[in-house]
Amino acid sequence: ERGLCSGSQLSEKAQCWLQRIQRVGAEASTRPRLECAESVMASIVPKTLADDTQPLTSTQQQAVFAFDKRNFKKPQPLGKMINWALHEILARYQNTVVFGEDVGKKGGVYHVTHHLFDHFGANRVVNTLLDEQSILGLAMGMAQQGFLPIPEIQFLAYVHNAEDQIRGEAATLPFFSNGQYHNGMVIRIAGLAYQKGFGGHFHNDNSFAVFRDIPGVIVMCPSNGHDAVLMMRQAVQLAHCQKRLVIFLEPIALYMTRDLLEEGDQGWLHEFPSADAPLPALGEPxxxxxxxxxxxxxxxxxxxxxxxxxxxxxxxxxxxxxxxxxxxxxxxxxxxxxxxxxxxxxxxxxxxxxxxxxxxxxxxxxxxxxxxxxxxxxxxxxxxxxxxxxxxxxxxxxxxxxxxxxxxxxx
CATH class of the missing domain: 3.40.50.920 (Rossmann fold)
Structure with missing residues (x-):
């Protein structure tokens, strides 16, 4: 009616599409069939690519940690160590972006993203809507455009209203595209229980069962600052080199824990591992x-x-x-x-x-x-x-x- 296309032109376009579909179908039919479980599952864990980044030099490290140089050589709790690890990672991997609720100038509810906004700017440390579906949807879109997203879910219980973004979308894309597309990312989630003074189910959720049966997903949970740094480096490396989807579950109650047996013993503080410290073997306790x-x-x-x-x-x-x-x-x-x-x-x-x-x-x-x-x-x-x-x-x-x-x- 609007004269955009005649009937003959529409028919011609339909024939072109039909021929294309037939051609692609014929090509697909010549490919090997999936004859065993291994071939079916091959795309769940993509092939490992070489890490094209280099650890920070001592000069680069000094520049990144200049904001906290008074404390950098001192043992620190889990939360501070994760914060330093994120500084190091954003400096090393130029395609990383941290985003989530209040992660910007505020530095997160527990200050785990403190100073990231000041050092790396608004394009790499981004406050989002208070909506976990949007946060994880943004992560998928960024991953498919070559970024390495590090979204933060503020509390473990908050992820449940958006869990299908992980289960039904992010984790399945490599499988259903036969490895052509991926969602390599590290999803940081503050969770588990024992948090004092700020509790209830939505801030002290102790169930991560939803992640445990998703093929290809890795769930890491550090209990101390030393392990957290090494495992965060490893998580980002896996997302970068293997395009893996990693859940990094952070025990809220241990963020600021300093002592083990008695007040002042500082038994739960650790020093920041050197840039060349070996990473743990994946899966090794x-x-x-x-x-x-x-x-x-x-x-x-x-x-x-x-x-x-x-x-x-x-x-x-x-x-x-x-x-x-x-x-x-x-x-x-x-x-x-x-x-x-x-x-x-x-x-x-x-x-x-x-x-x-x-x-x-x-x-x-x-x-x-x-x-x-x-x-x-x-x-x-x-x-x-x-x-x-x-x-x-x-x-x-x-x-x-x-x-x-x-x-x-x-x-």
Whole structure:
């Protein structure tokens, strides 16, 4: 009616499209069929590319950390170490962009993005709408345009209204495009429980089960500042070189924790690892102690609480404590290697009894070997996290671990 195209022209265009479809279909039919699980899954983990970046030189590092040079050589808590790691990463990887709610001038709710805006500017440190779907949607769009997005989800419970952006979109793109497209990114999420003075379910959520069955996704959870720096470097390297989607789960309650056993002992402070410090093997737990009577397997806040219980009972020479660090995928071979000769295992899982990592871990242990003398677990209750001190009624505590150790090791 508007004279934009005649009927014959429309017919001609339709024929051209039909011929193109037939040509592409014929070409596709000549390609090898997917004959085994390995070929089906090949695109889930893309091929590794060389890292074309270089660690910062000492001069570059001095310039990046000049804003905090008074503290840089001093041991620091988890939150400060992540902040420094982000400074280092944005300086090294020029295509990285940090964005989320209040990450700009405010520096984040817990100041983990402090000073990033001042140093790198508004184009690389971006405040977003208070909408997690938009944040993750922006991350996908940026990843497909060659950026390496580092979105922040302010609290773990906030991600649940946008989880399909990860499950149904970001994580599936490499698979359904046969590796032609990707969503390499590092999603930082402040989460888990035990936060004092600012709690309730939406700020103290202890469930990350939604991430655990998504093929190709990696979930990391550092319990201390030293590991956090190395694992953040590793997460960004994986996103850059393998185009992986990494969830970096940060225990809120440990952000500012300085002491381990008593006030002022500074037992949970660490120095910033050097730029050439080796990265952990992906999936390898860290180990504290060399005892072989009992092994505690845990992560996050559970590792901190287990260390407290072990030290207070003087059991360092009798037990060992494994900090899983890498929660998804669970590398059971590396876990069993770290267990050593012990055959009595206690799993301390701060998440809920039902649907937590402890279920997968215990199943994997028994699938690997039937020779364990005893495998038990301490978990949170199947409950949401209430406000105030009531929260500790449904979470595993140091006393629960102490009691178990006293009952089974005669302390």
């Amino acid at each position: 860290s180990r504290y102690g060399d005892g072989d009577e009992l092994v505690i397997i845990t992560y996050g806040n559970g590792y901190y609480l287990s260390r407290q219980a072990c030290s207070e009972l003087g059991l360092e020479e009798r037990i060992r404590i494994l900090d899983l660090r890498y929660l998804v995928p669970l590398d059971i071979e590396k876990v069993v290697d770290a267990i050593g000769p012990a055959n009595h295992i206690l799993v301390v899982d701060e998440c809920r009894n039902r649907g937590s990592l402890s279920e997968e871990l215990i199943t994997a242990l028994y699938e690997h070997s039937r020779d364990w003398q005893r495998v038990d677990r301490i978990t949170a209750k199947d409950s949401f996290i209430p406000l105030g001190s009531a929260a500790y009624k449904v979470l595993p505590g140091k006393e629960d671990i102490r009691q178990y150790l006293q009952e089974h090791l005669g302390q």
